[in-house]
Amino acid sequence: MIGAILRRTGLSLLTLVLLAIYIFLATEVLPGDALDVSLSADEISQMPPAQLAKMKHELGLDRPAYERLGEFLLGAARLDFGRTVMTKARVVDIVAYPLRNSLLLAGTVIVIAFPLSLMLGVAAACRYRRPVDTLVSVGAIIGYSVPEFVTGTVLVMLFAVAWPLFPATITASTSDPALVLLAAAPLAVATIVIGSIAYLTRILRVGMVEALSTDFVERLRLTGIPEWRIVLLHALPAAVIPSLTAMALYAAAMVSGLVVVELVFAYPGLGQELVRAVTRREVHVVQVIALFSASVVVVLNLAADLMILALDPRTRRR
Amino acid sequence: MARPDGEPLVRCDRLSIGYAAASGETVGVVGxxxxxxxxxxxxxIVGESGSGKSTLARALLGYLRGGGRFLGGSLAVDGIDVVAASGPALAALRGLKVAMVPQNPLSSLTYHVRVGRQVEEVxxxxxxxxxxQARARTLELFDEMGLPDPAAIATRYPHQLSGGQRQRVVIAAAxxxxxALLVLDEPTTALDKTTEAQVLDLIATVRRTSGAALVLVTHDLNVVARVCDRTLVMKDGRVVEAGPVAEIFGRPRTGYARELLAAALIIDASRAPGARSSTGPLLGIEGVGFSYAGKTWWKRTPADHAKxxxxxxIQIGRGEVLGVIGESGSGKTTLGMLVAGMIAAREGRMQFEGKGLASTVVGRTKxxxxxxxxxxxxxxxxxxxxQTVGTALVRPLQFFFGLDGAAARRRAVELLARLGMGADFLDRYPRQLSGGQQQRIAIARAFAAQPDLLICDExxxxxxASVQAQVLEHLLALQRESAAAMMVITHDLSVIWKIAPQVIVLKQGKIVEQGETATVFARPSNPYTAGLLEAATQASRIAAPSVEP
Structure with a gap:
């Protein structure tokens, strides 16, 4: 048991290191270093070669790649990503608030979407092939297949333009307190919640339908055990266990969904910051955001694995 | 326990049950x-698959699987009319008055809940x-079920128990x-023969001590013979024969009951399989062993017990039929796969007609x-x-004998005819055939290669049962005609008795007994063989000696 946990955690750490190396290689070693990328072609053409070389030396870009990689990895381990090439601002400072804001958005979505989709999925499975189930299934397919920017735009048209309940774009600033920010972003939250509920409900419904048709559920019914006990204590865990991996994968997909939604609503999160950093060629900021979203995927998968270990006794070895 | 009014516990009167088919109409399953x-x-309740016996068993609890409907008649259990009963009335019935022990003990227990908790919940x-109180009672029940160390067992999960232990837990929960009534649906079908015997003994004990009535649904007459007083023989949803077990097994009135009985093992010297008739050695196996590689790469050589x-x-002569019997896990299927060259032996040598036989098909000549x-x-x-049946049969003919399409097709039609099937089967797909027809096609495909040794795995x-007899007849006829040797692997002793003059008994990867089938079956020298025979001959001991062929 402990061995299994250690093994999986170790593998996750290894994956993270490999990811960091990959991100470093992709952004720095490939043709054009941080400086080349940070400067536009015009700026480079106007700069005397000597000055360019001097800048490179100051930035340490003339050192061999493996040295810089080591420095990058050590920095990443200490959560220190240095300063931007042009403005010399600390990267961590640039990223901190957008990171908080995005986590806030994602966290809110999860807190709303998980219980709702659990309820919908269970309700649909318990009313398998009856009107409730059909309604939930059709709704889920629609919610899942419509892209976020469409859902977002429709919500804005309905609740901001036609019936001005909420602001169309977010007016709160990046460093506002969490609640102020959330209060300004109901449509952004709703957009991601709709897609998330649709996806999670689909997974859970299928899992529950399968769990409710197992032999052990039939035996419990024939023993006269109350239906709510069968559903909640026997079938639900059996439905959730195989769904966990798919849920972790979904949460990973949500990271990219966030970028779109943040742009649609001008939400001051990592997605916006990423787009800004790319257009301003702040390589280090892009690196941090890439590394962070990759870590989210790895960590969530690890969490799913550990939860399966905790819930499914068959995966544990004595 | 009988009530003064003399009303029976179960009264089933002209009961009919149907299921909604995909087309929307209702198909009768019990009539x-x-x-x-x-x-x-x-x-x-005895019958083959599809005879409606399991549906009838579940109906005793007022439960029909999805799409099922009572079509007519009445069924009263302990005074409750289950056909008309409402939800609460059925709730009072299920578990309290009638309890069910389903077929597969592993899937019938919730895999993520400790087994003790599952009984406590009830x-x-x-x-x-x-x-x-529930906890104390659960341990008592486990003890009564003969589970060793109840306190320890109660904290285990289902997958940590053996098949027999799981079934004991399920019976304890029931x-x-x-x-007042215990309904058992194929309670031992998923178990080994030795475990089956123990569980059946337990069921008999439970019946004595608890005074509960039993309804036992099975396809195996031996199980009925061991536990029941009366039997219903069902076919296509109808009762074709009913009465005391001894009467029905001794003097079956319908052809169907006779067919079922014929599938049971009857050791009768007059119908013993023939003696060894070989015309020289064909296959020789010496010191062959097999084991799976160790789980970790630094420990590849498995321990002795993992073999x-x-x-x-083993020696098999030309034209000889050798039976291989043993429980699941005894290694009998592995033995067949080794000879067929599908997996490589770890040690030992194989010879075919005096020449060395490579351990996998890759190393063997065409x-x-x-x-x-x-x-x-x-x-x-x-x-x-x-692939159509035709393609499946023509392929080996073309591959091994280089026949052209028309000639191969003619040969395929001949083969089908030997197996009692017409040329029209050539254009059908396997799914369109019944189980017996599919197996006859598989036999035809094997004989298309004109083999000298045929390995038949279960x-x-x-x-x-009725289809079994037909398939075995066809197989034997083809075998005699072609003089191919056969290695017949099965857990069904009656199959061996019918077709294999020689037999070996495998247990945990070792041969524990071998010899002429007539001798081994009449006087088994190993207790393991004796146990297998004991389990397989229950029906015949009730029926004998008055069975007419």
């Missing part, structure tokens, strides 16, 4: 079934016990509320591959679903 069951009586929710097969020596053929248990999964296990 016009009538029987009564007194308190404490034991009734065996006691708490159905009998209104407190947690503490008995938790002292039901699937251990130092097996001629050797042709001469050793195999037939598998599940005909549907061993036939390519996208080829009748997936088939119903």
């Amino acid at each position: 016009d079934v009538s029987f009564t069951l007194g308190r404490g009586e034991a009734l065996g 006691l708490v929710t159905r009998r209104g016990m407190t947690r503490r 008995l938790a509320c002292d039901p 699937i097969l251990d130092r097996i020596d 001629d050797q591959r042709r001469r050793i053929q195999m037939i598998f248990q599940d005909p549907l999964s061993s036939l390519n679903p996208r 080829i009748t296990s997936a088939l119903d």
